[in-house]
Amino acid sequence: MARPFDVVALEKKWQDRWRREGTYEVDNDDPRERYYALCMYPYPSGVAHQGHVRNYVFGDLVVRYQTMRGKAVLSPFGFDSFGLPAENAAIKAHSHPRVFTDQRIEELKASVQELGAVYDWRREVRSHDPAYIRQSQFIFLKFLEAGLAYRAEAPVNWCPGCATVLANEQVTADGTCDRSGDVVERKNLEQWFFKITDYADELLEQVDHLQWPERVKTMQRNWIGRSEGVEFELPLAEDPSVGLRVFTTRPDTGFGVTYAVVAPEHPLLERLTTGDQRDAVANLVERARHTSEVERSATTTDGAELTKRGAFTGSYVVNTFTGESVPVYVADYVLGTYGTGAIMAVPAEDERDYAFAQVHGLPVVRTVATPEGFEGGAYAGDGVKINSGFMDGLDVPAAKRAALDFLVANAHGEAKVNYRLRDWLVSRQRFWGCPIPVVYCDTDGIVPVPLDQLPVLAPDDVVMTSSGQSPLATHEGFRNTTCPTCGGPARREADTMDTFTDSSWYFLRFTDPTSTDRPFDPVQAAAWMPVDQYIGGVEHAILHLLYARFYMKALVDVGIAPGLPREPFTRLFTQGMIRMDGSKMSKSKGNLVAPxxxxxxxxxxxxxxxxxxxxxxxxxxxxxxxxxxxxxxxxxxxxxxxxxxxxxxxxxxxxxxxxxxxxxxxxxxxxxxxxxxxxxxxxxxxxxxxxxxxxxxxxxxxxxxxxxxxxxxxxxxxxxxxxxxxxxxxxxxxxxxxxxxxxxxxxxxxxxxxxxxLVDDTVTMVVQVNGKVRARLEVSPDISEADATAAALADPAVIAALEGASPTRVVSRPPRMVNIVP
RNA sequence: GCCCGAAUGGCGGAAUGGCAGACGCGGAGGCCUCAAAAGCCUCUACUCGCAAGGGUGUGUGGGUUCGAGUCCCACUUCGGGCACCA
The missing domain is CATH 1.10.730.10 (Isoleucyl-tRNA Synthetase; Domain 1)
Structure with a gap:
C-alpha cells in the first residue's frame, strides 16, 4: 500500500536512535521508582514468528508506558539457548550446536529489533555462555551441599526414534514422543533430582497471593495435588510382625475394606507372593514393566483388560477395623510412586476398586448409606455411616476424624499429607545443555567439582551419535579426570541438566549480568526483584513457572539470594496463541507467517x-x-x-x-x-x-x-x-x-x-416504559430525581406508551435513566 | 470422568445490572478522476412497512430484578487443563 511517508527509513531511524542513545538502558542505582518488566526469554529458533511478535508487542508497550509514567524500567532480553532442536540439527549436519544456536540468536535478535521493541542489551544473557554455565553449575553445587540435589534410580522416558531420554513434557498424552511419534519406553537409570517436594506446601500456599490468571493458579494447584489422609498398617495374617503400609483419604471406609492391592514395584511383593501364585505375579510384573506409564494409567473398566492387570499374591492381611483377613492383590492400577505404593481397597466407595472387585469376584461392603434411588457401583459421596461399628450414624467428615483417632490410639497409623508433585528429575542424556558438575571416584564416591574449577565445559570434539548414551560419556578426554579429594582416577558425570534449570534463574542474572564470583549480587537483585510484570505463553503455566518459583525459594534458603522475595513474579500475563486453520501456529507445523x-x-x-x-x-x-x-x-x-x-x-x-x-x-x-x-x-x-x-x-x-x-x-x-x-x-x-x-x-x-x-453540559437520559426505551431526553448531568421523573412523565412518546395507565412505580436513576412501570 | 474458560451482526470484537452491536474488516451507494489507485462522504443485526414507525434479537430452557449480554440454576456446543494420585 502507498504510504504518505517512507516507513522503512522512518522506523530504522528511530530504532537506531533508541539503540545509539541507550534510551531504555537503566542502571541499578537509578533514582526513579523501579519497575521490572519481562517477557519469557525465548528458545532461539531463528527469525521471530507472530507468537514472538505478539509477546514482545505487549512487553514493549508495558516498558514504554511505565517509562512515560516516570519509572526506571528494567527491560532485559536473553536467550534460552540450550536445547534439543539445535543438537538434532547439528547431528544431521555433522556440525556443532553452537554454530546453529549463535546464528539463530542473531536472526531472532535482529527481528526483535526490527519490531522496535527496546531492551537494555548490555544485560543480554545466553544460557550456553560459559559465564552463565559457570553460575548454573554454582547453583547446582549449592543445592547439592544443601541436600536439595540428590541422586537416585528412577524410571525415565526413552524415545527409541530420537535415541534419547525425554522430559515428561515431551511425552504426549497417548504415550508417544511429541517430535518423532514413537512410543516412549521406560528405562531405569541413576538420575539427579531436585527436591522440589520439600517446597510443596509453600508452593501451594503462596499461589493464593499471586496476581496471576486464575487458570494458571488452578493448574499449579492441581499439579502439586495436595491430599490429606491417613497412613496406617495392615498386618500380614500369617506374620503380624510384617505390616503393609497403605495411604487413604477415606479412613472412614475402613470397615468396607475387602482386599488390599500393592503396586507391581512394591518392595514387599516378593515376600507376599506364595509359591502357587509366583507365575501369575511374575507375569503381571513383567507386563507392567513393558507398559508405558501413560498406558498403565489409562482408565479402563473393561473386564478382560482388568483381569490381565491384576493378580492374587496368595497372602492375606488383617483389616485393622474388622479383624478379618482380606486377600492381597497386585495390580498396575496402583502406582509405586504415589503414597506407599499400596492401598486398602473399598469397592463400595471407590470406582476403581469396584471395577476391579467385580472382575475378580471380591465382595462389596457398603459403609455409607447410598441416596434414595442410587443405582450404580461405587458411591463416593457423603452420607450416613453404616456397617461401620463405632462410626455408625456419623457423616463422612466426622467418621474420618473418628477413624483417624482409632488408628492413632491403637498405634496403627497417623495423619499424612501426600502430593502428586514428584521431585524434579534434572538429568538429561544430551550434549547441548549445562554439564552436571560432579565426578565419581571409587574411593570418595560422588565428589562435587570445586568452585574454582568451574565451569565444567563440554569439549567441542564430542561425537554426537544416536546411541541413546550421553554423548559426553563417549569422550574419554572429558570423561576421565582425577578426584578433587584424593587425586586418584575418577569419571566425570556425563549427563547435562534439564534446560528448565537455566530458565529458572535467568531473571535474576539480568539484575547483575556480569557477576563472576556468584550468580548475582543479592543487593543488586533486590533492587529489581520481584518482576513486576511477567509476560509469556500459557504453555509455560506449569513447568517453567513452578520450577522458577522453586528456584527462587531454594536460592534464598541456600544463601545465594538472602533477603530476596520468595516469589519471583508478582504479576503474570499469559497471552493467547496465534492459530491458523484451527491449530497453533508453529515452526513444526510449518504454518508460520513471518513478520x-x-x-x-x-x-x-x-x-x-x-x-x-x-x-x-x-x-x-x-x-x-x-x-x-x-x-x-x-x-x-x-x-x-x-x-x-x-x-x-x-x-x-x-x-x-x-x-x-x-x-x-x-x-x-x-x-x-x-x-x-x-x-x-x-x-x-x-x-x-x-x-x-x-x-x-x-x-x-x-x-x-x-x-x-x-x-x-x-x-x-x-x-x-x-x-x-x-x-x-x-x-x-x-x-x-x-x-x-x-x-x-x-x-x-x-x-x-x-x-x-470529563463532564458534559447535557447527557442523554433514557426513558423506559416497562423496561422498553420510549424516549431519549437531553438533561443536565445533575438533574434531580424528581425533575427527571417529571420530565419523563411529560414526554409525549411516554404518555402515548402508557396508554392512559397511571404509573404504579417509577424507578428514577438520574441522569442516566428513568423506568416507568404502569 | 473431574476442573476451568467461552458462546453477541457476514467476520474480529465492544458494552464494570441501565440506549446491545463502540472500533475495525468486509459489503452497498456516492464524491473526486479522462480512467484507475489512493483518499473522502453516507448506509450496513434481523424483520414488517413506500414512509413515519413497529416488532424481534446476545447458544437453549427456567429464575432473580423496575430493568439481564452481564447475576443465579439446569442444559447444549466449542476450547483448554487434569485424568487410575487411593
Whole structure:
C-alpha cells in the first residue's frame, strides 16, 4: 500500500536512535521508582514468528508506558539457548550446536529489533555462555551441599526414534514422543533430582497471593495435588510382625475394606507372593514393566483388560477395623510412586476398586448409606455411616476424624499429607545443555567439582551419535579426570541438566549480568526483584513457572539470594496463541507467517497495532484470509493521523469557537479511557478509542470553519502521546517535526485528564416504559430525581406508551435513566 | 470422568445490572478522476412497512430484578487443563 511517508527509513531511524542513545538502558542505582518488566526469554529458533511478535508487542508497550509514567524500567532480553532442536540439527549436519544456536540468536535478535521493541542489551544473557554455565553449575553445587540435589534410580522416558531420554513434557498424552511419534519406553537409570517436594506446601500456599490468571493458579494447584489422609498398617495374617503400609483419604471406609492391592514395584511383593501364585505375579510384573506409564494409567473398566492387570499374591492381611483377613492383590492400577505404593481397597466407595472387585469376584461392603434411588457401583459421596461399628450414624467428615483417632490410639497409623508433585528429575542424556558438575571416584564416591574449577565445559570434539548414551560419556578426554579429594582416577558425570534449570534463574542474572564470583549480587537483585510484570505463553503455566518459583525459594534458603522475595513474579500475563486453520501456529507445523513481509508495507507500527487491536490480549488470535486487510486498516489509521498532523487539507484559524469545547472534552475523555485501558490490559479498546478520537478531530478540523490551532495541537499531541507505547516510530517522527529535535516523544510524561473536561453540559437520559426505551431526553448531568421523573412523565412518546395507565412505580436513576412501570 | 474458560451482526470484537452491536474488516451507494489507485462522504443485526414507525434479537430452557449480554440454576456446543494420585 502507498504510504504518505517512507516507513522503512522512518522506523530504522528511530530504532537506531533508541539503540545509539541507550534510551531504555537503566542502571541499578537509578533514582526513579523501579519497575521490572519481562517477557519469557525465548528458545532461539531463528527469525521471530507472530507468537514472538505478539509477546514482545505487549512487553514493549508495558516498558514504554511505565517509562512515560516516570519509572526506571528494567527491560532485559536473553536467550534460552540450550536445547534439543539445535543438537538434532547439528547431528544431521555433522556440525556443532553452537554454530546453529549463535546464528539463530542473531536472526531472532535482529527481528526483535526490527519490531522496535527496546531492551537494555548490555544485560543480554545466553544460557550456553560459559559465564552463565559457570553460575548454573554454582547453583547446582549449592543445592547439592544443601541436600536439595540428590541422586537416585528412577524410571525415565526413552524415545527409541530420537535415541534419547525425554522430559515428561515431551511425552504426549497417548504415550508417544511429541517430535518423532514413537512410543516412549521406560528405562531405569541413576538420575539427579531436585527436591522440589520439600517446597510443596509453600508452593501451594503462596499461589493464593499471586496476581496471576486464575487458570494458571488452578493448574499449579492441581499439579502439586495436595491430599490429606491417613497412613496406617495392615498386618500380614500369617506374620503380624510384617505390616503393609497403605495411604487413604477415606479412613472412614475402613470397615468396607475387602482386599488390599500393592503396586507391581512394591518392595514387599516378593515376600507376599506364595509359591502357587509366583507365575501369575511374575507375569503381571513383567507386563507392567513393558507398559508405558501413560498406558498403565489409562482408565479402563473393561473386564478382560482388568483381569490381565491384576493378580492374587496368595497372602492375606488383617483389616485393622474388622479383624478379618482380606486377600492381597497386585495390580498396575496402583502406582509405586504415589503414597506407599499400596492401598486398602473399598469397592463400595471407590470406582476403581469396584471395577476391579467385580472382575475378580471380591465382595462389596457398603459403609455409607447410598441416596434414595442410587443405582450404580461405587458411591463416593457423603452420607450416613453404616456397617461401620463405632462410626455408625456419623457423616463422612466426622467418621474420618473418628477413624483417624482409632488408628492413632491403637498405634496403627497417623495423619499424612501426600502430593502428586514428584521431585524434579534434572538429568538429561544430551550434549547441548549445562554439564552436571560432579565426578565419581571409587574411593570418595560422588565428589562435587570445586568452585574454582568451574565451569565444567563440554569439549567441542564430542561425537554426537544416536546411541541413546550421553554423548559426553563417549569422550574419554572429558570423561576421565582425577578426584578433587584424593587425586586418584575418577569419571566425570556425563549427563547435562534439564534446560528448565537455566530458565529458572535467568531473571535474576539480568539484575547483575556480569557477576563472576556468584550468580548475582543479592543487593543488586533486590533492587529489581520481584518482576513486576511477567509476560509469556500459557504453555509455560506449569513447568517453567513452578520450577522458577522453586528456584527462587531454594536460592534464598541456600544463601545465594538472602533477603530476596520468595516469589519471583508478582504479576503474570499469559497471552493467547496465534492459530491458523484451527491449530497453533508453529515452526513444526510449518504454518508460520513471518513478520518481515509487513515491515516494508505497514511497518512495525502497523503490525504492532494489529496485534493490539485484533482482540483481548489473553484470547487466541485466528490468522485468517481477512487478517491482512485488518492489518492494512491499522496502517490506514496511522496514515490518517499523519495527514492530520501534517495539516493535509486543513485550514487553521486563531480564534476559538463553541466547537472547541466538544473537541477538548473528547480529547480528555480519551486520555482517561486509554489510561484505564492500559492499566487493565484492554489494548484493543484503547486502540478503538484512539481511532474514534482521530475520526472526531479529523471531521472537526476539516469542517468549513477550519480548525482552531491551539485545540488541534492539543488533540494531535495527545494522540501521539497516547499512541507512543503502541506504535512507537511514526508518532516519534511527527513529534520531532512538531516540537524540534531536542524534544523526544518517548521522554514525555504520560498525560492526565482534566476532570473539568470529563463532564458534559447535557447527557442523554433514557426513558423506559416497562423496561422498553420510549424516549431519549437531553438533561443536565445533575438533574434531580424528581425533575427527571417529571420530565419523563411529560414526554409525549411516554404518555402515548402508557396508554392512559397511571404509573404504579417509577424507578428514577438520574441522569442516566428513568423506568416507568404502569 | 473431574476442573476451568467461552458462546453477541457476514467476520474480529465492544458494552464494570441501565440506549446491545463502540472500533475495525468486509459489503452497498456516492464524491473526486479522462480512467484507475489512493483518499473522502453516507448506509450496513434481523424483520414488517413506500414512509413515519413497529416488532424481534446476545447458544437453549427456567429464575432473580423496575430493568439481564452481564447475576443465579439446569442444559447444549466449542476450547483448554487434569485424568487410575487411593
Amino acid at each position: 518481515g513481509q509487513y515491515y516494508t508495507t505497514v511497518g512495525a507500527d502497523g503490525l504492532r497495532l494489529f496485534h493490539l487491536f485484533v482482540g483481548p490480549p489473553a484470547d487466541d488470535v485466528d490468522w485468517t484470509s481477512q487478517t491482512d486487510e485488518v492489518i492494512d486498516g491499522c496502517a490506514r489509521f496511522l496514515d490518517r493521523l499523519w495527514r492530520l498532523a501534517t495539516l493535509d487539507d486543513i485550514t487553521l484559524r486563531q480564534e476559538g469557537d463553541e466547537s472547541d469545547l466538544a473537541i477538548r472534552r473528547a480529547v480528555h475523555k480519551t486520555i482517561a479511557k486509554v489510561s484505564d485501558d492500559y492499566e487493565r490490559w484492554s489494548y484493543n479498546t484503547a486502540v478503538a478509542a484512539l481511532m474514534e478520537l482521530l475520526n472526531t478531530v479529523g471531521k472537526w478540523a476539516r469542517d468549513a470553519r477550519g480548525a482552531h490551532e491551539d485545540t488541534l495541537n492539543e488533540a494531535i499531541d495527545t494522540l501521539l502521546t497516547l499512541l507512543a507505547p503502541m506504535a512507537p516510530h511514526m508518532p516519534a517522527e511527527l513529534w520531532e517535526m512538531r516540537h524540534g529535535t531536542s524534544s523526544h516523544l518517548h521522554a514525555q510524561t504520560w498525560p492526565t485528564a482534566d476532570p473539568a473536561l
